[in-house]
Amino acid sequence: MVEHELPKLGVAGSNPVARSIFYFTLCFSLPVIMGFSFRIDYKSKDTNARVGRVTTPHGQFITPVFMPVGTQGTVKTQTPRDLKSAGVEIIVSNTYHLFLRPGHNLIRELGGLHKFMGWDRPILTDSGGFQVFSLADLRKVTDEGTLFHSHIDGAKHFFTPEVVMDVEIALGGDIIMVFDVCLPYPADKGVARIGVERTIRWARRCVDHFQKYGDTAKQVLFGIVQGSVYEDLREMCATALIEMDFFGYAIGGVAVGESKEEIERITRFTADLLPEDKPRYLMGVGHPDDIVRAVRCGVDMFDCVIPTRNGRTGTVFTMQGKMVVKNAVYADDERPIEEGCGCYACKHFTRAYIRHLFQVGEILAPYLATLHNIHFFMRLMSQIRTAIAEGLFSDWAEEFLANYKTSQEVNN
Numbered sequence: 001m002v003e004h005e006l007p008k009l010g011v012a013g014s015n016p017v018a019r020s021i022f023y024f025t026l027c028f029s030l031p032v033i034m035g036f037s038f039r040i041d042y043k044s045k046d047t048n049a050r051v052g053r054v055t056t057p058h059g060q061f062i063t064p065v066f067m068p069v070g071t072q073g074t075v076k077t078q079t080p081r082d083l084k085s086a087g088v089e090i091i092v093s094n095t096y097h098l099f100l101r102p103g104h105n106l107i108r109e110l111g112g113l114h115k116f117m118g119w120d121r122p123i124l125t126d127s128g129g130f131q132v133f134s135l136a137d138l139r140k141v142t143d144e145g146t147l148f149h150s151h152i153d154g155a156k157h158f159f160t161p162e163v164v165m166d167v168e169i170a171l172g173g174d175i176i177m178v179f180d181v182c183l184p185y186p187a188d189k190g191v192a193r194i195g196v197e198r199t200i201r202w203a204r205r206c207v208d209h210f211q212k213y214g215d216t217a218k219q220v221l222f223g224i225v226q227g228s229v230y231e232d233l234r235e236m237c238a239t240a241l242i243e244m245d246f247f248g249y250a251i252g253g254v255a256v257g258e259s260k261e262e263i264e265r266i267t268r269f270t271a272d273l274l275p276e277d278k279p280r281y282l283m284g285v286g287h288p289d290d291i292v293r294a295v296r297c298g299v300d301m302f303d304c305v306i307p308t309r310n311g312r313t314g315t316v317f318t319m320q321g322k323m324v325v326k327n328a329v330y331a332d333d334e335r336p337i338e339e340g341c342g343c344y345a346c347k348h349f350t351r352a353y354i355r356h357l358f359q360v361g362e363i364l365a366p367y368l369a370t371l372h373n374i375h376f377f378m379r380l381m382s383q384i385r386t387a388i389a390e391g392l393f394s395d396w397a398e399e400f401l402a403n404y405k406t407s408q409e410v411n412n
Contacts, residue, residue: 036174036220036247038279042389047397048271048298051388054248054279056122056174057218058114061089063279063300064384066291066377067124068307072097073107073117076308077367078374080119086343086371087378089121090174092303095167096128099157100150104170112172124303125173127164129224129252130284133182141181143198161205169214177250178206180224185257192228199226200240207244220247222281228253229262231269238273248279251299255285260406263290268297288317288380289404292397295384307377311370314358318376321405325351325369326358343375344368 035055042051052063068075068083071094075083083091093113098104107116113123132139132146139148145160161179168176179202181195203223210221223241227233241249251270255263267282271294274280279300285291286304294302307317314326318338325337336346337354345354345368357365387396 035217038248038277040277044296044388044393045391046394047296048268049295049384049388049393049397050298050300051385052279052300054122056220058120058122058174059089061122062385064291064295064381064388065090065301066286066381067092067301067303068374068377069094069303069305070117070119071305072101073113075374076312077363077370078308080117082371083119083374084121086374087382088374090124091119091121092124092126093117093171093173094128094131095125095164095171095177096131098125098171099128099167100152104167108170108172112170114172122175123173124175125168125171125177126283127168127177127179127224128159129164129177129180130182132159141198143201145179161202162209165206165209165214169210169219172218174219175222175248176210176219177222178203178224178246180226180252182256183226183228183253185228185253187228189228189230189233192226192230192233196227196233196237199224200237203241203244207246222246222248222250224250224252224283225270225274226253227270229258229266231266234266234270235273238270242273242275246278248281248301249274250281250283250301252283254282255290260290260293264293264297267294267299271298286377287406288377289401289406291380292384292400295388296393296397307373308370311373312366314355314365314369316369316372316376319380319400320403326355326365330355337369337372338376341372341375341379343372345372346375 037055038052040050040052044050053060054063067090068088070091073093075091098107107113110116114120132148135148135151139146145158147156147158149156159179164179180199183192183195223244223246225234225238225241227237251267254266271280280298281301282294282299284304285294285302286306291302314324316323316325316337330351333351335351337351338346349368354365354368387393
């Protein structure tokens with residue numbers, strides 16, 4: 001079972017007995033009947049990190065988890081077989097884009113998103129809030145909802161919480177997100193307060209509509225905590241959402257321009273507000289070092305386009321940092337992208353060859369680079385889970401952060 005493999009840690013004192021017990025637990029204690037549940041299996045001694053599992057009708061995923069983004073019903077360049085081979089247990093897809101093309105009603109008629117894209121494991125669909133609110137010049141927000149123009153053909157559409165719920169219900173994702181107000185950074189506090197108040201009201205409308213028209217046996221709803229960098233607004237939002245009793249809670253509006261220190265501060269503050277017995281999801285955060293810091297804060301779920309977007313442009317990830325494999329320095333480099341990586345790209349091809357593919361515009365280049373990146377993120381999360389289970393996460397995180405370069409390209 002590749003998705004539950006426990007690699008050897010780079011921290012002295014790794015306990016093989018604990019690792020074996022952890023592996024056995026994950027592989028052989030899965031319940032026969034799949035409903036929705038979340039449970040915590042391990043907790044870090046000196047951080048807020050934890051290992052848990054979320055059960056859905058399409059199977060379980062172990063947390064902390066990274067969810068590759070399949071914006072338009074596909075993780076770019078990768079097949080479902082590739083994703084499963086890498087150990088991917090859940091993916092994210094995009095409500096806004098699928099609403100525009102091919103349309104949620106068509107997807108429902110064709111059996112739902114799982115069948116449409118050939119993916120039989122869990123899917124999380126976002127609400128499209130980030131995409132809608134990123135269209136600054138193409139939208140108008142009111143208390144009722146958001147009027148926006150399609151980035152494809154300029155056609156007008158109106159998203160309300162009720163419309164978004166209908167779209168997500170039709171798509172059939174296991175986990176669906178409320179429609180929220182995504183705030184830019186920086187945001188004036190008065191503007192941020194209005195956004196938070198609107199997010200709370202919209203969340204209530206999402207809950208009411210989902211309870212009336214959704215199927216809680218097939219889907220669960222996550223709330224999204226907004227509030228920009230203002231702790232009192234984050235607390236106000238979290239308190240209101242907790243009263244609505246969502247299955248899980250997301251931290252939204254983070255990593256939209258803040259410093260890494262600010263990202264960690266807001267993540268830690270917000271995560272501490274959320275129920276311990278519910279999964280916590282940090283939306284859109286995907287740099288490896290930011291993930292490690294957020295896990296330390298108690299976050300369970302992550303998604304980002306970073307591994308796929310970077311892979312398509314020739315940037316790959318290693319445990320020491322990023323590498324632009326299409327650069328000239330790798331023209332005669334006979335090594336794999338990363339020594340010790342077990343992905344197909346690293347097992348069979350050199351840096352020199354992959355660089356050559358990028359130079360001549362071969363489509364195999366973005367495929368191999370993205371394949372490696374997906375494997376890297378799965379391997380990173382697996383090592384994080386192992387470190388937590390063995391009681392070594394604090395030391396492991398410090399070692400990883402000390403070795404991971406964020407300001408310069410790896411060249412070794």
